[in-house]
Amino acid sequence: MSLANDVGQPTYDGRTDIRVAGTALRQAVLFDASEGVIGWYVGYDGSGCVAMPVGAHDVTLVIAHR
DSSP states (O other): OOSBOTTSOBSOOSOSEEEOSSSSEEEEEEEEEETTEEEEEEEEOSSOOEEOOBOSSOBOOEEOOO
8 A cells, every 4th residue: 555546646645643542552653655565553552462354445453452
C-alpha cells in the first residue's frame, strides 16, 4: 500500500499518529510509506495475543485481551 496511486490520488489519507485511551490499543504510528509498503508501530497494553487477519480489501489488527 502506498499513500498515493499511480495518478497521484490518495489511497490513505487518515491519521498517522493514533492514540487511544481506555482500550488495549495505546498508540499506532505510521513510520514508513514508500515503494508500495506502509509500516506502522503499534503499542498495546496487556498480555493478549495479536493477530492480523487479511481480507480482500483490508487488514484488521485484533488484540485479544481480558
